[in-house]
Amino acid sequence: MQVYFFHLMPYGELDLAKSDEYNSAWVTIPNDCFDPAVGTKLYNRYIGELELADQLGFDGVCVNEHHQTAYGLMPAPNLIAAALARTTKNAKICILGRALPLVNNPMMIAEEFAMLDHMSGGRIITGFVRGIGSEYFSNSVNPTFSHERYYEAHELILKAWTETGPFRYQGKHYQFDYVNMWPRPLQRPHPPVWIPSQGSMETIVWCAAPERKYTYLQTFSPYPVALKAFNAYKEEARKHGYEASPDQMGWAIPTYVAETDEIAMRELQPHVETFFNKFLRFPSIEMRLPPGYSSIASTKSLMELKFKNRTSSTLETLIKNGMILVGSPQTVREKILACQKEMGFGHLMAMLQVASLPAELTEKNIRLFASEVMPYLQQPGLQPAEIKASA
Amino acid sequence: MREVVQDVRGTPVRMLEEGTGPTVLMLHGIDGPSADPLNVELAKTHRVIVPELPGFCHSGIPDWMMGISDAAYFVMDLMATLGEPKIHLAGHSIGGWIAAEIATRCTHDLASLTLLAPAGVMPVEAPQQDVFLLTGDAGVRQLFHDQKLADAELLRRADDLLDITLQNRAGLARLAWTPRMASVTLAQWLHRIDVPTLIAWGENDKILPFANHKTFTAEIAHAKFVGFPACGHAITHERGMEVARLMSALMGNAHSRSSGAK
Numbered sequence: 168m169q170v171y172f173f174h175l176m177p178y179g180e181l182d183l184a185k186s187d188e189y190n191s192a193w194v195t196i197p198n199d200c201f202d203p204a205v206g207t208k209l210y211n212r213y214i215g216e217l218e219l220a221d222q223l224g225f226d227g228v229c230v231n232e233h234h235q236t237a238y239g240l241m242p243a244p245n246l247i248a249a250a251l252a253r254t255t256k257n258a259k260i261c262i263l264g265r266a267l268p269l270v271n272n273p274m275m276i277a278e279e280f281a282m283l284d285h286m287s288g289g290r291i292i293t294g295f296v297r298g299i300g301s302e303y304f305s306n307s308v309n310p311t312f313s314h315e316r317y318y319e320a321h322e323l324i325l326k327a328w329t330e331t332g333p334f335r336y337q338g339k340h341y342q343f344d345y346v347n348m349w350p351r352p353l354q355r356p357h358p359p360v361w362i363p364s365q366g367s368m369e370t371i372v373w374c375a376a377p378e379r380k381y382t383y384l385q386t387f388s389p390y391p392v393a394l395k396a397f398n399a400y401k402e403e404a405r406k407h408g409y410e411a412s413p414d415q416m417g418w419a420i421p422t423y424v425a426e427t428d429e430i431a432m433r434e435l436q437p438h439v440e441t442f443f444n445k446f447l448r449f450p451s452i453e454m455r456l457p458p459g460y461s462s463i464a465s466t467k468s469l470m471e472l473k474f475k476n477r478t479s480s481t482l483e484t485l486i487k488n489g490m491i492l493v494g495s496p497q498t499v500r501e502k503i504l505a506c507q508k509e510m511g512f513g514h515l516m517a518m519l520q521v522a523s524l525p526a527e528l529t530e531k532n533i534r535l536f537a538s539e540v541m542p543y544l545q546q547p548g549l550q551p552a553e554i555k556a557s558a
Numbered sequence: 559m560r561e562v563v564q565d566v567r568g569t570p571v572r573m574l575e576e577g578t579g580p581t582v583l584m585l586h587g588i589d590g591p592s593a594d595p596l597n598v599e600l601a602k603t604h605r606v607i608v609p610e611l612p613g614f615c616h617s618g619i620p621d622w623m624m625g626i627s628d629a630a631y632f633v634m635d636l637m638a639t640l641g642e643p644k645i646h647l648a649g650h651s652i653g654g655w656i657a658a659e660i661a662t663r664c665t666h667d668l669a670s671l672t673l674l675a676p677a678g679v680m681p682v683e684a685p686q687q688d689v690f691l692l693t694g695d696a697g698v699r700q701l702f703h704d705q706k707l708a709d710a711e712l713l714r715r716a717d718d719l720l721d722i723t724l725q726n727r728a729g730l731a732r733l734a735w736t737p738r739m740a741s742v743t744l745a746q747w748l749h750r751i752d753v754p755t756l757i758a759w760g761e762n763d764k765i766l767p768f769a770n771h772k773t774f775t776a777e778i779a780h781a782k783f784v785g786f787p788a789c790g791h792a793i794t795h796e797r798g799m800e801v802a803r804l805m806s807a808l809m810g811n812a813h814s815r816s817s818g819a820k
Contacts, residue, residue, distance in 0.1 A: 304690075309735040311619060311728055451693045458690060458727035459619065466724055 168507060168544045171261060172220035172533065173229035173419050173516035176213045176247070178237035179523045180205050183445055186237070191450040193236040193301045200237070209240065212526055214247065216519075216533060218254050223537035226545070227259030227292065229419075229516055231363070232266050234298075235305040238446045245279045252287035260287050263363050263384060263516075264294020267324075268316035269306045273341060274348075277324040281352040289353040294361045294384075295321055301449055303457045311459030316340045328357040361417065366396040367465070375403035375411065382514065384417040390489025390506070393418060397510045413513025418506070421491040422517040423524075424535045428494040434528055435493050435521075436482040442522035443480035443490070492517075496539030503544060515544060559593040559601065559608070566636045572616055574608040577601030580669070580809055582646045583637060584608045585653025587675075587794065588689060588765075590615045590726050595798025596674075603806060604646070609636055611653065613729025615722055626678075626733050626741060630659035637667055646809050648672035650794050651766065652730055652739070658774075661755075662747040670812040671755045672805050673774060675766050675793050677739035682769040689739060689765050690731065703762040703790035711795060739766060748777035754812045755781035758801055760789030782808065 181192065182200050189196045217228040230247045233239040241247055248260050260283070265276050283291045297317045303310040319338045323346070326336065332347030352358050363384040364370040374381040383400050385393040397416050404411035421439060425431035449455045456466050485491045489506075492499050503515060519536060520529045543549050559574040574591050582604045584597060591608040600606045612632050613619040622628060633656055637645055646669050649657035654676025661671050687700050695712055702708035734740075755778050759771045768785060775783045784804060789796045 303735075307736045309731060311732040311735070451691055453691050453693055458724065458731035463721050463724050463728075467720060470720075 168413070168512070168547070169226035169514050170541045170544050171227040171229050171259070171514065171516045172217060172225050173231075173261075173263070173518045174213055174217055174520055175231065175233075175239040175518065176209070176241050177239055177442075177446060177520075177522055178206070179209060179525070181237040181445065181523070183441065186445050186448070189450065190448060191454075192238055192446045192448050193450075194305050194454060195450050196237065198235075206240065213240075213520070214250055214254070216526075216529055217247075217251055219530065219533055220519075220537070221251075221255035221258040223533065224541065224545075225258055225537065227261050228255065229261040229263050231263045231294070232296070232298070234269075234302050236301075236446075245283060248283050248291065249286060252283055252290070255287075255290075257290075259290050259292050261292040261361065261516075262294055263292075263361060264296040266296050266298030266302060267320035268313045269298045269302060269308050270320070273320035273323050274327060274343065274346065276320070277327045277348060278350075280324075280358060281328070281348060281350045284352040284354055284358050285350055289358075291354075292359045292361055294363055295324075296363055297460075300455045300457045300460050303460060304454055309459075310457040312340060313460050325357065325360075328352050363419070364396075366392050367461075368399060371396060371399050372403055375400050375407065375415075377407045377409065380415060382415050382417055384419055384514070384516065385512075386419040386516075387490070393489070394510055397512060401511065411511070413511055416510070416512040417514030417516055418510065418512045419516035419518060421521050422499065422519055422536065423491070423493045423532055424496050424499050424540060425531070426495065426535075428498050431493050431495060431498075432482060432486075435491075435524070438522050438524040438528075439485060439491055439493075440480060440482060443485065446522050496535060499536075500540045500543045503540070507544075559597065559606070564609070564636065564639055566632070566639055569612075569620075569632075571612075571636060572610045575606065577603070577605050579604040580646060580813065581605045581607065581640060581642045582648055582805070582809070583633075583640070585611060585633065585647075585649030585656050586614070587651035587653055587791075588726065588730050590722065594794045596794040596801050597798075599799055599802035600805065604809070607640065609633070611656065611729065613732050614726050615729075616725075617729075618725070619729055619732050623732060626655060626659055629656050629733055630663065634660055634663070634667075643667070644669035646670045646672070646805075646812070648674065648805065649676065650674040651791065652677050652734055654678065655734075655739070655741070655744070658744060658748065658751070659741075661751045661753065662744065665751065665753045668753045670808050671751060671753050672801075672808065673755070673757045674801060675759050675763055675791055676757070676774065677734060677766055678741055678744045679770055679773040680737060680740050680742065680745070681767055682772055683767045685738075685767055686764040690727065690735070700764050701790055701792040702796060703760065703788050704796055707792070707795055711792070745773050745777055748774060751778050751781075754808055756784070756804055756808045757781050758784045758786065758793060758797070758804065760791060760793045760796065761785050761787050762789060763791045763793075765791040 185200050230244040232244045234242045244262050248262050251260050280293050319340050327348045333345045336343045336346050361382040362374050363386050374383040385396050401411045423435040519532045559576040562575050564571045647657050654673040655678035699708045757774050761768045786797045
């Protein structure tokens with residue numbers, strides 16, 4: 168299994184009372200809640216945390232894109248990736264992902280990724296997403312074109328990466344008389360493409376198609392939902408006459424380790440509850456699910472799901488639902504290995520910082536995870552004594 | 559009103575129809591066609607036709623419909639199937655925008671034009687409520703100034719299918735997401751409208767600000783304008799009777815002034 172540190176780079180010092188007042192951490196919460204001095208401190212801290220992960224032997228570090236929110240401060244994740252390309256040495260740099268439909272010129276995404284591929288020496292893993300519902304409000308892009316623009320932009324980027332230019336591209340949403348990438352990407356035929364999703368069947372089917380075999384990343388889901396998604400991927404692969412490899416499946420999950428189960432739970436509790444109850448809060452279901460963003464059937468089932476889950480999350484329910492991994496190193500590594508056995512994923516994106524989790528606890532989490540959990544995941548069959556001996 | 563289906567160049571279009579007399583083609587607002595007080599009153603003296611706009615109610619969004627211009631041409635194709643040399647064209651909200659788009663292209667087939675709280679122009683002042691953040695019952699209430707009328711509308715809608723509501727929002731979004739409920743260029747061409755025109759607006763419209771009427775009245779100089787105090791966006795419900803009277807007068811004058819009144 169390969170192990171990554173996935174950072175959301177939240178505005179950890181969010182004024183929770185103000186967030187309550189607007190019932191939102193997205194789009195409508197006024198940006199006077201963002202203190203620039205705090206922002207500068209956080210960017211430097213978070214980049215440092217990702218650099219530390221590289222030094223400690225993580226297989227990769229992950230960033231992603233969100234707009235107008237305290238949930239994550241990376242409207243332009245490639246900027247963070249560019250900084251990391253120079254300051255990290257071995258870790259893969261995963262941009263999970265860029266939101267294709269939100270841009271009017273997908274060629275810029277193709278070009279930026281190609282640049283990053285060179286700057287990192289071929290260490291980037293690219294990710295393509297549609298952007299979440301609220302981002303169609305914050306970016307003024309018509310949500311009814313979301314799917315069409317996603318598929319079309321994806322097609323254009325892949326062609327631009329792999330075909331000799333100049334050539335013409337005439338789509339419904341994007342038209343170019345000259346497609347001729349300078350630079351071409353370093354990795355051949357192109358950098359890996361991973362697709363994060365919360366379990367959309369359409370996405371799973373699309374990823375598993377033999378012409379793509381994209382790594383599918385399950386994010387923020389109760390364990391049974393994640394398991395169902397991976398099983399669906401494997402089933403889809405079998406329909407196409409192949410077995411899905413672990414490399415085609417990744418699981419992203421908030422993870423916290425401390426000296427004992429009790430300490431871990433006590434330290435994580437306020438921050439993870441803030442994360443699920445405050446940072447993932449939208450002013451209305453309409454902002455989460457704008458019109459035409461998903462099919463009517465999917466919209467209805469998502470609405471039902473969101474209404475069902477309106478109660479606030481507690482540490483207890485999050486653990487029970489398999490939304491987070493928390494405990495002593497032994498508890499967490501046993502849990503991960505048991506999950507992997509059942510789910511079959513080959514990539515674990517541990518989200519080692521959430522919401523307001525402060526610097527010292529984050530660093531403790533990263534170091535303890537790296538020394539006491541990660542080696543057992545990276546080297547199957549390794550025994551605790553061997554780790555201690557090699558340390 | 560009864561439901562009929564009209565074929566428009568191979569596309570079946572569901573329409574509500576009622577009454578006899580001069581033909582009024584009424585383009586519905588954000589929530590699709592309904593036998594609202596305006597349509598019921600008009601149908602006593604006119605043949606009122608309320609088509610489902612493409613992308614609304616029972617139809618998915620057609621692949622070819624990229625924006626308001628496509629919707630306008632589609633309704634022009636529909637008009638050609640009605641067998642009437644001159645049509646009284648009217649529209650509310652998004653329907654008003656489409657009606658205005660049609661009239662800026664060509665008024666040859668129009669006897670008159672009625673724009674009721676029409677979308678289509680860049681807002682003169684910021685709307686109080688984003689139409690795409692209207693939520694459930696509270697959202698319906700935002701459309702009304704008179705909350706007793708909102709109660710009645712909520713009762714009427716109690717059995718509406720969520721599918722239809724979601725489809726209506728998706729159809730609306732296809733046409734009106736960016737700029738919200740507006741066109742950058744429509745105002746430029748409103749001067750081309752040369753048929754008798756009525757513009758009416760609720761002074762308490764939270765979706766499309768009352769002040770937007772200034773762009774329409776400035777560019778369509780001959781238009782009659784009526785503002786209704788204590789009236790929200792749901793003008794066809796809240797002022798159905800009055801609007802029907804104003805429209806009847808407009809249409810009567812248009813007829814008495816010769817069929818090609820310009």
